[in-house]
Amino acid sequence: MERHFDACLDSLKHLLLSMSALAEQMIADAVKALVERDAAVLPRVYEHEERVNQLQKDVDEMCFTLIALHQPAAADLRFILAASKINTDLERLADQAVNICHKAERLITQPPVKDFAIIPEMAVIARGMVKDSLHAYVNRDVDTARDVIMRDRRLNEGKVAVTENLAQVMMANPAAIPRALDIVLVSHNLERIGDHAKNIAENVIFVVQGKDVRHYAPPAAGDKAAGA
Amino acid sequence: MERHFDACLDSLKHLLLSMSALAEQMIADAVKALVERDAAVLPRVYEHEERVNQLQKDVDEMCFTLIALHQPAAADLRFILAASKINTDLERLADQAVNICHKAERLITQPPVKDFAIIPEMAVIARGMVKDSLHAYVNRDVDTARDVIMRDRRLNEGKVAVTENLAQVMMANPAAIPRALDIVLVSHNLERIGDHAKNIAENVIFVVQGKDVRHYAPPAAGDKAAGA
Numbered sequence: 410m411e412r413h414f415d416a417c418l419d420s421l422k423h424l425l426l427s428m429s430a431l432a433e434q435m436i437a438d439a440v441k442a443l444v445e446r447d448a449a450v451l452p453r454v455y456e457h458e459e460r461v462n463q464l465q466k467d468v469d470e471m472c473f474t475l476i477a478l479h480q481p482a483a484a485d486l487r488f489i490l491a492a493s494k495i496n497t498d499l500e501r502l503a504d505q506a507v508n509i510c511h512k513a514e515r516l517i518t519q520p521p522v523k524d525f526a527i528i529p530e531m532a533v534i535a536r537g538m539v540k541d542s543l544h545a546y547v548n549r550d551v552d553t554a555r556d557v558i559m560r561d562r563r564l565n566e567g568k569v570a571v572t573e574n575l576a577q578v579m580m581a582n583p584a585a586i587p588r589a590l591d592i593v594l595v596s597h598n599l600e601r602i603g604d605h606a607k608n609i610a611e612n613v614i615f616v617v618q619g620k621d622v623r624h625y626a627p628p629a630a631g632d633k634a635a636g637a
Numbered sequence: 638m639e640r641h642f643d644a645c646l647d648s649l650k651h652l653l654l655s656m657s658a659l660a661e662q663m664i665a666d667a668v669k670a671l672v673e674r675d676a677a678v679l680p681r682v683y684e685h686e687e688r689v690n691q692l693q694k695d696v697d698e699m700c701f702t703l704i705a706l707h708q709p710a711a712a713d714l715r716f717i718l719a720a721s722k723i724n725t726d727l728e729r730l731a732d733q734a735v736n737i738c739h740k741a742e743r744l745i746t747q748p749p750v751k752d753f754a755i756i757p758e759m760a761v762i763a764r765g766m767v768k769d770s771l772h773a774y775v776n777r778d779v780d781t782a783r784d785v786i787m788r789d790r791r792l793n794e795g796k797v798a799v800t801e802n803l804a805q806v807m808m809a810n811p812a813a814i815p816r817a818l819d820i821v822l823v824s825h826n827l828e829r830i831g832d833h834a835k836n837i838a839e840n841v842i843f844v845v846q847g848k849d850v851r852h853y854a855p856p857a858a859g860d861k862a863a864g865a
Binding site: 579 | 690694700701704705711715721725804808815818821
């Protein structure tokens with residue numbers, strides 16, 4: 410029975426790592442489409458979204474079954490309840506990649522807006538946070554989790570910088586306003602991906618140390634943790 | 638033992654209803670501050686935020702304890718796992734009200750932007766969705782939950798309308814761009830409150846019918862369910 414439980418926990422971790430890998434690829438593809446003005450990668454994002462949605466249901470069902478059948482002890486129960494929360498954050502951050510795609514589809518049919526180098530930089534940070542938050546969870550690695558939480562500030566700063574830069578672009582060139590607005594919103598999408606990764610990392614600390622670090626993060630630039 | 642379990646479940650429902658009532662008031666106050674240019678209500682929003690954050694921890698701890706001590710049967714376990722998810726959505730939608738406050742604080746010190754009547758209408762819809770989603774949960778009321786899910790479309794449409802209107806305002810008056818941008822983002826905050834209420838309502842259907850209705854909603858105007 411116990412060996413079966415351990416095997417189920419391993420499957421749970423693998424499902425979450427698969428979701429994370431899909432979501433990381435979705436973020437990379439969405440931003441590639443936007444920056445390189447290349448629509449060819451967009452269908453893959455929508456395919457990955459379908460798989461993430463299915464995995465979300467599988468993970469929730471597995472969490473339910475694990476608790477109902479095995480009545481796990483305290484430490485394992487916290488680990489499974491965290492999986493259930495991480496599952497939600499992964500699906501929602503993958504949705505943010507889809508939202509970036511919608512804007513990329515509109516933007517690449519129109520004249521390019523002035524250079525916006527901060528967006529790809531933000532995407533790299535966001536993907537790294539997602540990847541590392543999941544590895545922190547499966548390895549119960551508090552140091553990495555804390556590092557993910559610290560990195561969130563850089564995305565908040567990126568969002569503020571993009572918003573301020575693009576407001577200048579809009580004032581100088583009112584015809585570019587609808588396009589510039591879309592890019593501002595992309596920076597918000599990326600910042601929210603970071604928020605979800607931060608939420609995942611906070612769960613890791615709770616699982617390992619039993620310490621609830623939510624609402625104790627250092628104040629960050631811009632808006633509340635959950636986004637803009 | 639069973640009577641004690643039922644009493645704990647009742648406490649859990651009351652905690653969630655208290656969070657919801659606080660969040661509804663936060664939304665009303667944040668939009669009142671914005672629309673009536675009245676900063677007097679803002680401190681109350683921040684006080685309520687503190688209480689919501691504390692309640693979030695209390696609910697998570699109660700969910701954990703209920704499962705660990707009582708090893709609930711399938712139906713009760715689904716109800717408690719849903720509480721844990723609803724808890725997260727309530728805290729995050731309350732954060733959106735705080736994000737509206739941050740923008741209200743900036744906006745009321747500056748000249749007013751042209752009429753934006755859609756914002757208070759969106760706020761009324763969003764508050765109603767939050768309230769009704771929680772009542773649907775505690776009463777296991779699928780009809781109300783379905784109604785909440787349907788109403789989400791109206792907030793998506795409101796967000797699109799505000800964004801388009803304000804893009805026009807920006808083009809006509811470039812000096813108003815930073816202010817207009819803040820109001821566009823407020824419409825996104827309200828739309829995300831609706832997304833969280835919709836997530837809560839989807840949980841209700843799952844708890845009552847065992848049917849996972851996520852990712853089967855009718856296509857809505859604008860972006861993915863999770864937001865902008």
